[in-house]
Amino acid sequence: MSVTALKSALGHLEIDENPVSVRAKSRDFFWYSPVLKARMDHLTADFVVAPKSEAEVIEVLRQAHAHGVPVTVRGAGTGNYGQAMPMRGGIILHMKNMAAVKAIHPGRVVAEPGCLIKDLDAATRAHSGQELRMHPSTYSTATIGGFISGGSGGIGSCTWGVLRDLGNILRLRVVTAEAEPQVHEFTGEELHRVSHAYGTNGIITEVEMPLAPSYDWVDIFVTHPDFATSVRIAGDLGHQDGILKKLISVYEAPTAKAYFQRVAPHVAETDNLLGLMIAPQSMDGFLTFLARYPGASVIFRSDETEWPKEPGPVFEYGWNHTTLRALKVDPSITYLQVLYAPGVYEEKVAAIRAAFPGEVIQHLEAMRVDGKMAFAGLTLVKFTTEARLDEIIHQHEAMGCHVFNPHRYTLEEGGRQSTDATQLAFKRQADPKGILNPGKMIAWDAPDWDYTRMYTYQDMQAAE
Amino acid sequence: MSVTALKSALGHLEIDENPVSVRAKSRDFFWYSPVLKARMDHLTADFVVAPKSEAEVIEVLRQAHAHGVPVTVRGAGTGNYGQAMPMRGGIILHMKNMAAVKAIHPGRVVAEPGCLIKDLDAATRAHSGQELRMHPSTYSTATIGGFISGGSGGIGSCTWGVLRDLGNILRLRVVTAEAEPQVHEFTGEELHRVSHAYGTNGIITEVEMPLAPSYDWVDIFVTHPDFATSVRIAGDLGHQDGILKKLISVYEAPTAKAYFQRVAPHVAETDNLLGLMIAPQSMDGFLTFLARYPGASVIFRSDETEWPKEPGPVFEYGWNHTTLRALKVDPSITYLQVLYAPGVYEEKVAAIRAAFPGEVIQHLEAMRVDGKMAFAGLTLVKFTTEARLDEIIHQHEAMGCHVFNPHRYTLEEGGRQSTDATQLAFKRQADPKGILNPGKMIAWDAPDWDYTRMYTYQDMQAAE
Numbered sequence: 001m002s003v004t005a006l007k008s009a010l011g012h013l014e015i016d017e018n019p020v021s022v023r024a025k026s027r028d029f030f031w032y033s034p035v036l037k038a039r040m041d042h043l044t045a046d047f048v049v050a051p052k053s054e055a056e057v058i059e060v061l062r063q064a065h066a067h068g069v070p071v072t073v074r075g076a077g078t079g080n081y082g083q084a085m086p087m088r089g090g091i092i093l094h095m096k097n098m099a100a101v102k103a104i105h106p107g108r109v110v111a112e113p114g115c116l117i118k119d120l121d122a123a124t125r126a127h128s129g130q131e132l133r134m135h136p137s138t139y140s141t142a143t144i145g146g147f148i149s150g151g152s153g154g155i156g157s158c159t160w161g162v163l164r165d166l167g168n169i170l171r172l173r174v175v176t177a178e179a180e181p182q183v184h185e186f187t188g189e190e191l192h193r194v195s196h197a198y199g200t201n202g203i204i205t206e207v208e209m210p211l212a213p214s215y216d217w218v219d220i221f222v223t224h225p226d227f228a229t230s231v232r233i234a235g236d237l238g239h240q241d242g243i244l245k246k247l248i249s250v251y252e253a254p255t256a257k258a259y260f261q262r263v264a265p266h267v268a269e270t271d272n273l274l275g276l277m278i279a280p281q282s283m284d285g286f287l288t289f290l291a292r293y294p295g296a297s298v299i300f301r302s303d304e305t306e307w308p309k310e311p312g313p314v315f316e317y318g319w320n321h322t323t324l325r326a327l328k329v330d331p332s333i334t335y336l337q338v339l340y341a342p343g344v345y346e347e348k349v350a351a352i353r354a355a356f357p358g359e360v361i362q363h364l365e366a367m368r369v370d371g372k373m374a375f376a377g378l379t380l381v382k383f384t385t386e387a388r389l390d391e392i393i394h395q396h397e398a399m400g401c402h403v404f405n406p407h408r409y410t411l412e413e414g415g416r417q418s419t420d421a422t423q424l425a426f427k428r429q430a431d432p433k434g435i436l437n438p439g440k441m442i443a444w445d446a447p448d449w450d451y452t453r454m455y456t457y458q459d460m461q462a463a464e
Numbered sequence: 465m466s467v468t469a470l471k472s473a474l475g476h477l478e479i480d481e482n483p484v485s486v487r488a489k490s491r492d493f494f495w496y497s498p499v500l501k502a503r504m505d506h507l508t509a510d511f512v513v514a515p516k517s518e519a520e521v522i523e524v525l526r527q528a529h530a531h532g533v534p535v536t537v538r539g540a541g542t543g544n545y546g547q548a549m550p551m552r553g554g555i556i557l558h559m560k561n562m563a564a565v566k567a568i569h570p571g572r573v574v575a576e577p578g579c580l581i582k583d584l585d586a587a588t589r590a591h592s593g594q595e596l597r598m599h600p601s602t603y604s605t606a607t608i609g610g611f612i613s614g615g616s617g618g619i620g621s622c623t624w625g626v627l628r629d630l631g632n633i634l635r636l637r638v639v640t641a642e643a644e645p646q647v648h649e650f651t652g653e654e655l656h657r658v659s660h661a662y663g664t665n666g667i668i669t670e671v672e673m674p675l676a677p678s679y680d681w682v683d684i685f686v687t688h689p690d691f692a693t694s695v696r697i698a699g700d701l702g703h704q705d706g707i708l709k710k711l712i713s714v715y716e717a718p719t720a721k722a723y724f725q726r727v728a729p730h731v732a733e734t735d736n737l738l739g740l741m742i743a744p745q746s747m748d749g750f751l752t753f754l755a756r757y758p759g760a761s762v763i764f765r766s767d768e769t770e771w772p773k774e775p776g777p778v779f780e781y782g783w784n785h786t787t788l789r790a791l792k793v794d795p796s797i798t799y800l801q802v803l804y805a806p807g808v809y810e811e812k813v814a815a816i817r818a819a820f821p822g823e824v825i826q827h828l829e830a831m832r833v834d835g836k837m838a839f840a841g842l843t844l845v846k847f848t849t850e851a852r853l854d855e856i857i858h859q860h861e862a863m864g865c866h867v868f869n870p871h872r873y874t875l876e877e878g879g880r881q882s883t884d885a886t887q888l889a890f891k892r893q894a895d896p897k898g899i900l901n902p903g904k905m906i907a908w909d910a911p912d913w914d915y916t917r918m919y920t921y922q923d924m925q926a927a928e
Contacts, residue, residue: 106593107679107708107745128593129570130677133706160705167706167749188752210706210745213594213677215571239835241624242597242631242674244571281571281674285631288652371703371837 003046003090006067013056014097016048025092026072029080032323034334034383035407036082039456042463045072045086050094054175054183054205060093061181061203064435071177072437073199075114075146078138080320082409083150083198087439089461093203095145104128107211108170113145113204120144124211131214133160133168137321139313145204148172148195152404153376155277155315158238158248158366160212165368169195173206176430193426198411200437200444201427215279217246219302219314220286222274223267224295227252230272231349231364231375233293237276238366238373243286244279248366249318251275252353255361255380259326262311266299275314319378322363326380334389337404338377338396340364345375348401352377355395377401410455412442417451419443467510467554470531477520478561480512489556490536493544496787498798498847499871500546503920506927509536509550514558518639518647518669524557525645525667528899535641536901537663539578539610542602544784546873547614547662551903553925557667559609568592571675572634577609577668584608588675595678597624597632601785603777609668612636612659616868617840619741619779622702622712622830624676629832633659637670640894657890662875664901664908665891679743681710683766683778684750686738687731688759691716694736695813695828695839697757701740702830702837707750708743712830713782715739716817719825719844723790726775730763739778783842786827790844798847801868802860804828806836812865813839819859822846841865874919876906881915883907 007015016022026044030036046069051057064071070090077084086092095114101123103110109124109132117135124130134156136142142151148169153162163169169191176182184202186193194202224230234250237243256263256273267273278286280303290296300311311317317325326333340348353362361380366373383389386407393403408414411423424443427436434444439457442449449455471479480486490508494500510533515521528535534554541548550556559578565587567574573588573596581599588594598620600606606615612633617626627633633655640646648666650657658666688694698714701707720727720737731737742750744767754760764775775781781789790797804812817826825844830837847853850871857867872878875887888907891900898908903921906913913919 105745107677107743165706166704166753167708167746170745170748187748188755210708213571240630241832241835242629244631244674279571281569281634282631284634284651289630291652368705371705373835 002067003069006063006069006091007047009063009067010049010060013060014050014052016050022046022048022092025074025077025094026086028074028077028082028084030082030085030409032080032320032327032334033407035386035389036409040082040085040409043085043087043461044089045092046089048092048094050097052097057093057175057203057205058181058183060091061175061177062179064091065177065179065181065433068433068435070435070438073149073203075143075149076116076138076141078136078142078146079150081150081406081414083440084146085409087457087460090435095143098205102206104130108208109211110206110208111144113148113207114143116140117142117144117147121214125214129214130211132156133210133212134163137315137319139315144207144209148207149197149199149204152196153367154319155247156212157368158245159368161368163195164192167210169207170210171208172204174202175205176202177436178430178432182430192422196415197423198437198440200411200431200441201423202430202436215244215281217277218280218283219300220276220278220298221263221300221311221314222276222290223256223271223297223299224274224293225270225272226295227272227353227362228346228350229293229295230274231346233290233296234274234364234366234375235345235373237286237289240285240289243282243289245282246277247275247315247318249275249322250362250364251322252362255322255326255363259329260317262307262309266307275317277314319365322378323380332383334381334383335406336377336379336381336393336396337406338379339402339404340375340377342369342372342374345373348399349375349377351399352396352401355399356392360392408454410440410442413451413455419447466531467533470527470533470555471511473527473531474513474524477524478514478516480514486510486512486556489538489541489558490550492538492541492546492548494546494549494873496544496784496791496799497871499850499853500873504546504549504873507549507551507925508553509556510553512556512558514561516561521557521639521667521669522645522647524555525639525641526643528555529641529643529645529897532897532899534899534902537613537667539607539613540580540602540605542600542606542610543614545614545870545878547904548610549873551921551924554899559607562669563607566670568594572672573675574670574672575608577612577671578607580604581606581608581611585678589678593678594675596620597674597676598627601779601783603779608671608673612671613661613663613668616660617831618783619711621832622709623832625832627659628656631674633671634674635672636668638666639669640666641900642894642896656886660879661887662901662904664875664895664905665887666894666900679708679745681741682744682747683764684740684742684762685727685764685775685778686740686754687720687735687761687763688738688757689734689736690759691736691817691826692810692814693757693759694738695810697754697760698738698828698830698839699809699837701750701753704749704753707746707753709746710741711739711779711782713739713786714826714828715786716826719786719790719827723793724781726771726773730771739781741778783829786842787844796847798845798853799870800841800843800845800857800860801870802841802843803866803868804839804841806833806838809837809839812863813841815863816841816860816865819863820856824856872918874904874906877915877919883911
């Protein structure tokens with residue numbers, strides 16, 4: 001590999017080689033995890049290139065292939081599984097200059113991958129009162145390409161399911177890292193080749209996404225003294241097909257009091273909290289629904305309530321922002337990503353809650369799974385040691401709750417814990433030298449890996 | 465009661481007393497049922513009044529109350545439970561002159577009840593690309609007020625559930641039949657007082673309904689040789705949260721060949737048929753989904769297929785239009801309305817299908833019930849005798865499938881088969897003389913009724 005020769009070959013493109021900013025652009029939110037922080041904090045790329053067009057992406061990949069230099073693509077670097085961390089140096093392919101919204105139609109939008117999600121929504125709202133079906137809690141900073149490559153769902157998933165579900169991504173245009181890079185247009189089953197693949201087998205240069213109507217969503221906080229009832233309310237609300245909702249979050253006490261500083265003055269230590277986004281025309285239906293649950297109390301609704309210190313968007317309390325808020329108050333906090341499946345979520349949440357008193361705090365996000373209500377548990381955990389964290393994860397799995405382990409940087413360990421044959425097959429074709437985000441796909445590096453052990457990338461760049 | 469005095473008191477309003485047109489305006493689609501046809505065919509009102517404003521509605525009700533004359537309200541008379549049939553003569557309150565669309569906002573519309581559903585959709589589409597969440601198969605002729613008063617769900621229910629679900633009706637303005645008629649605005653739990661009450665306890669003068677985005681829905685016919693697989697495809701499609709759909713109908717063979725004349729040339733006797741409406745941006749996801757089911761074949765899609773004789777809207781094959789098409793070919797056909805509940809619909813449909821070979825043909829419509837996929841069975845039945853029809857219904861119920869009996873003209877027998885306390889309580893207040901659509905609410909006429917017997921209204925107008 002010759003980084004110097006590559007840099008010279010790409011000299012006419014926008015390149016950043018200032019060590020301080022290169023390091024900043026080599027980082028994502030991996031540090032949410034004490035485990036990843038201990039292993040990845042030293043990683044940095046050799047330089048950053050920010051292509052302005054698909055033609056420039058092709059040029060970068062052609063040259064990187066020729067010189068055998070690793071290429072790690074990034075949007076805004078808001079992932080927290082180390083998705084955009086360059087394991088072996090090389091170049092960061094920064095997509096900030098490819099941020100155009102190219103076409104807006106009823107129900108769909110075509111954009112470049114580096115477009116910020118908030119900018120995409122602003123454009124489709126102004127054009128025709130439409131918005132993306134779902135977005136991460138990092139709405140204001142994340143890019144659409146990064147969300148597709150490194151995310152799975154989020155705000156909106158209580159209605160639409162996750163990105164992987166049919167219809168939630170319409171088309172992806174992808175450039176390969178072959179001697180002569182190829183351009184592919186993927187739809188249907190082919191989308192899974194590159195969605196949520198961390199850029200390990202192709203670089204997305206254009207996305208087509210479905211749009212939903214954009215409403216002036218009402219942000220709501222509800223308290224309830226009983227946690228099990230709070231979970232029931234969340235699930236039942238998810239089952240109300242006539243009530244339009246974009247977010248249903250449940251926070252076990254004392255999350256609201258302890259970690260949500262602007263909410264804290266309005267709640268007691270014992271209050272469980274629901275964070276909700278409801279369409280204005282569904283507010284009457286929602287309040288009718290909520291009145292059926294004694295003890296539930298609306299403490300904030302953005303269309304009526306004024307707090308001396310406004311809480312900001314309710315979605316910035318949900319999904320991974322919950323962990324961020326808790327971390328700011330208590331640096332010992334880390335988290336899990338647990339799937340509580342349809343039909344059994346109430347009993348499973350209760351059982352898990354009982355199993356780790358004082359050590360684990362429940363945080364649930366409603367989502368649709370195969371057309372049924374389920375919950376993602378982005379559980380807060382008081383971190384002590386890696387061994388104890390692994391034990392907690394194993395215990396979850398022993399109790400029948402799948403964990404998408406956020407303390408692992410590989411696709412497989414953070415996901416389904418087995419080879420994704422579709423992604424691997426496409427990597428063989430699209431990245432014959434294995435230069436795309438190396439070290440993130442175990443199936444490529446170590447096909448016979450035993451998933452009970454943690455994977456450690458054999459050629460990870462050494463700490464200085 | 466003094467019809468003559470009432471007619472005179474209302475002489476300045478739009479009145480129709482021509483016996484031929486009065487009789488025509490006194491009829492709905494009760495004749496779908498051989499049982500109702502035998503009992504209700506002779507019914508006719510004394511005259512018809514068509515108010516032009518809420519003030520005129522109030523005047524009619526004040527005078528009708530004073531003179532003790534029955535008032536049966538109707539929209540377009542497209543119901544098929546005899547909802548709008550005047551059991552005891554009196555006046556038909558025809559809402560055709562109250563058809564204004566009053567206001568359109570993001571996600572909601574305010575209209576008068578006599579507005580045709582197709583006109584309402586045309587207005588909201590032209591205004592802002594919106595449409596009603598659901599409508600009956602009588603889209604082109606039915607009114608929004610009639611749908612709310614006499615219907616329960618239909619095209620759109622596979623996504624939104626039924627009218628009764630929270631959020632699917634926003635507000636109803638209602639005039640009572642008291643000595644001095646009162647005007648009420650109902651929201652939330654109060655909506656159930658008058659929705660699906662056949663106008664027995666108040667007259668709706670304004671409706672506020674939620675709107676969904678209006679897409680250029682693609683009409684689709686799919687065939688499959690196996691019926692159980694067809695049901696599975698329908699249910700699985702309903703569970704695809706990322707694919708926007710407005711209609712999922714399943715027709716057992718030989719319905720398509722025998723009763724759908726314009727479809728018949730394109731199918732075999734043994735083909736089961738699916739009728740679907742899918743949003744254009746979801747077509748790729750839908751076709752990807754369908755390719756997972758060997759044997760499924762798209763024989764028509766409205767955006768691409770040209771048949772020598774166009775089939776017309778696919779929704780005009782579904783819900784109660786299926787029965788209508790079958791009746792036209794074979795006058796001995798009648799039907800049921802069966803609920804196949806979430807989780808068990810596949811096994812229940814199979815069991816019912818096996819129980820009545822050659823006598824019953826399955827026709828299923830996907831709908832959401834409490835947030836879960838279920839099916840309404842608008843089953844075709846080859847009618848022989850009333851006794852046999854009752855036996856078939858009882859056998860359905862013995863096998864755990866609730867029947868909304870479409871061969872009964874009362875609210876209770878056609879619905880939940882028990883008193884609706886909310887509707888009854890409001891009738892006591894709103895209609896103290898019992899002049900509103902008399903004979904349709906058993907709870908009013910005969911509170912201790914035994915629902916194993918058919919109710920026959922004691923004062924039904926005699927046949928001449």
